Amino acid sequence: MKLWGGRFTKETNQLVHNFNASLSFDQKFYKQDILGSIAHVTMLEKQKILTTDEKETIIGGLKSILEDIESGKLEFTAEHEDIHSFVEAHLIERVGDPGKKLHTGRSRNDQVALDMKLYTRDEIVELNDLLKELLVTIHRIMKENVDTFMPGFTHLQKAQPVTLAHHFGAYFEMFRRDRSRLRDIYDRMNYCPLGAGALAGTTYPLDRDYTASLLNFDGPTLNSMDSVSDRDYLIELLSALSTIMMHLSRFCEEIIVWNSNEYQFVDIDYSYSTGSSIMPQKKNPDIAELIRGKTGRVYGALISMLTTMKGIPLAYNKDMQEDKEFTFDAIDTVKGCISLFNGMIDTMKFKKENMETSAKNGFTNATDAADYLVNHGVPFRDAHGIIGQLVLLCIEKNISLDELSLEDYKKISPVFEEDIYDAISMKTCVEKRNTIGAPGREAMMKVLAINEKYLMES
Numbered sequence: 001m002k003l004w005g006g007r008f009t010k011e012t013n014q015l016v017h018n019f020n021a022s023l024s025f026d027q028k029f030y031k032q033d034i035l036g037s038i039a040h041v042t043m044l045e046k047q048k049i050l051t052t053d054e055k056e057t058i059i060g061g062l063k064s065i066l067e068d069i070e071s072g073k074l075e076f077t078a079e080h081e082d083i084h085s086f087v088e089a090h091l092i093e094r095v096g097d098p099g100k101k102l103h104t105g106r107s108r109n110d111q112v113a114l115d116m117k118l119y120t121r122d123e124i125v126e127l128n129d130l131l132k133e134l135l136v137t138i139h140r141i142m143k144e145n146v147d148t149f150m151p152g153f154t155h156l157q158k159a160q161p162v163t164l165a166h167h168f169g170a171y172f173e174m175f176r177r178d179r180s181r182l183r184d185i186y187d188r189m190n191y192c193p194l195g196a197g198a199l200a201g202t203t204y205p206l207d208r209d210y211t212a213s214l215l216n217f218d219g220p221t222l223n224s225m226d227s228v229s230d231r232d233y234l235i236e237l238l239s240a241l242s243t244i245m246m247h248l249s250r251f252c253e254e255i256i257v258w259n260s261n262e263y264q265f266v267d268i269d270y271s272y273s274t275g276s277s278i279m280p281q282k283k284n285p286d287i288a289e290l291i292r293g294k295t296g297r298v299y300g301a302l303i304s305m306l307t308t309m310k311g312i313p314l315a316y317n318k319d320m321q322e323d324k325e326f327t328f329d330a331i332d333t334v335k336g337c338i339s340l341f342n343g344m345i346d347t348m349k350f351k352k353e354n355m356e357t358s359a360k361n362g363f364t365n366a367t368d369a370a371d372y373l374v375n376h377g378v379p380f381r382d383a384h385g386i387i388g389q390l391v392l393l394c395i396e397k398n399i400s401l402d403e404l405s406l407e408d409y410k411k412i413s414p415v416f417e418e419d420i421y422d423a424i425s426m427k428t429c430v431e432k433r434n435t436i437g438a439p440g441r442e443a444m445m446k447v448l449a450i451n452e453k454y455l456m457e458s
C-alpha cells in the first residue's frame with residue numbers, strides 16, 4: 001500500500017518499487033520510529049490537535065506493533081516502501097480511522113531525520129560503553145606492567161627503553177580521546193528535527209519544545225530546511241569511527257608484529273587465534289588482521305557519505321536515503337571490532353623476558369651513555385660521537401654496551417668509570433625518565449592515578 005497513491009494513475013513499476021524501497025535496511029530503527037511517533041502523538045494531543053481518545057488508541061496500536069515486531073509475530077514484508085509506511089499501514093489496519101491521523105503535521109522527511117538521530121544517539125552510547133570496557137582492560141595491563149621493560153621504537157628501529165605500561169598508555173590516551181569525540185558529536189547533534197515537516201514547518205500549532213523534551217533532546221532544531229537535510233552528525237560520527245578504527249588498526253599491526261616468530265613479545269591466546277588448512281604448525285593472528293582490514297571498510301563509509309552529500313541542493317532529496325546502509329555497517333563493524341580486540345588483549349600473554357632482552361640488545365641505552373659523559377662535562381656532540389664509536393665496537397664484538405669492559409670504555413674516553421654500568425642499566429634508564437608522561441615509575445604512577453579517576457568518573 002502506498003502512502004502517496006492519490007495523484008497516480010498507474011501502478012509503480014516493480015523494479016522502481018524495489019529500487020526506491022528502504023524497508024530492508026531502515027527496519028533497523030523500527031523502535032526509534034515507533035517511539036518518535038508516540039512522542040509526536042502525545043504532543044498533538046497536548047496541543048488539542050488530537051483528542052485524548054485518539055491519542056490513546058494510536059499509542060495502544062503503536063505499542064502493539066512494537067511488541068509484535070519484537071516477539072517476531074509481525075514480519076517486515078516487501079510491499080511496504082519503508083519503515084514509516086510499514087508502521088502507519090499496520091496501525092491503520094489495527095485501529096482504523098484514528099490511525100490515519102498519526103501523520104498530522106509531520107512528513108517522512110522530518111520523521112526519518114528524527115529516527116536516524118535517535119538510532120545514532122543510542123549507538124553512540126553503546127560505542128562509548130564498549131570503549132570504556134576496552135580502557136578498563138588497557139588500564140589493568142598498564143598497572144601490571146609498570147616495571148616491564150621493552151624497547152621503544154622510532155622507524156621500527158629500537159630507540160630508547162620504555163615499559164609495557166607506557167606503550168599501552170599511549171593507546172589509553174587515543175581511546176580516551178575517541179570517547180570524548182563521541183561525546184562532542186552527541187552534544188552537537190542532540191536537537192530534535194521533528195516538526196520541521198517536509199521542509200517549511202507546518203501550519204499546525206505544534207509544540208516543538210515539548211516533543212524535543214519528550215525525546216530527551218536539548219531542544220528543537222532552529223531551521224526547518226536544515227533539520228530535514230542535515231547529515232553532518234553522520235559525517236562526524238563516521239569520521240570518529242574511522243579514527244577509532246585507525247587506532248585499533250595500528251594497535252593490531254603492533255600485536256601482529258609482536259606475535260611474530262621473530263619478535264615473540266606476546267602470545268595471542270588459542271581462543272583468539274586460527275590455524276592453517278595445510279601448515280600444521282601455524283597459529284595465526286587472524287583477528288588482529290581482520291580488524292586491521294575492516295578499517296578500510298569504515299573509511300569507505302565516511303567517503304561515501306561525504307560524496308553523497310556534496311551536491312545535494314536544499315532541502316530533502318532521495319539521495320539521503322543512502323546514508324543508512326553504510327552508517328549501520330560502519331557502526332556494527334566498529335562495535336564488533338572493539339569487543340573482539342578487547343577480548344584478544346585481555347587474554348594475551350606478555351613475554352616479559354623477551355621484551356627486556358630485546359631492549360637490552362638494541363643499544364636502547366646509548367642516549368643514556370651519552371648523557372653520562374655530558375654529566376661529566378663532555379659536550380653533548382662529542383659524547384654522541386664517542387658513544388657512536390663504542391656502539392660500533394660492540395657490533396664488531398656482538399655484545400651490548402653493558403657487556404663492554406671498562407678497559408674498552410676507557411680506551412675511547414678516559415672519563416668513564418665503574419659507575420657507567422649503573423648509569424646505563426635498563427632500570428636506571430627508565431627510572432630516570434620521570435617527567436610527567438614519561439615511562440619512569442614515579443611518572444607512570446601519577447598517570448595511572450589520573451586514569452583511574454577518569455574511569456571512575458566517566
Ligand code: ARG
Pocket residue numbers: 022026082108109112316318320321322
Ligand atoms: N526512506 C526515506 C529515507 O530514508 C524516507 C524519507 C522519504 N521522503 C521522501 N520525500 N520520499 O530518506
